[in-house]
Amino acid sequence: MLKKYLKPSIVTSILIFVAIFVLANCSGHHHDPKARAEYMVKKLIDKLELDETQKAKLIKIKDEILAKRKSMHSNRKAIISKVIDQIKSDKIDQDELNKIFKANSKNRTEMRKFLIQKFAEFHEILSPKQRLKLVELVEKFSKKFHK
16 A cells, blocks of 8 residues: 555656657666656657757756656655654554655645646647657557557
8 A cells, every 4th residue: 555655656757748658668778767758858859850949848848847756756755754664663653644645645646737737838839740640659659568
């Protein structure tokens, strides 16, 4: 049960929104979030043939998401520390744990809303042709990794 709550909020980046994950192809060699984001942005730029204005906007979105993720990650460390303190104690304070996870849930909701906003900003800069290409990439990803 605790494991569910300790996972990074919002599968890190819808943890850089759905479209970017599509292009990562789960290559497995980008464990660092910044390196993974850079790789995914590069792939999006290439696959969607983004122009210079679109590239700049996508990079700005990526940077904003990484900054938000970093602040959320520090919250996660604090939660883990508090849970460890509870484990060390003679008796679990259920009210305290519920309070901790309620706050975590609020943070995850905030992150989800933030990511959806950033995804909408990304969507706005795409041409209809690029949106169709993005649909193809999402469908390809879905078939490949969600059989």
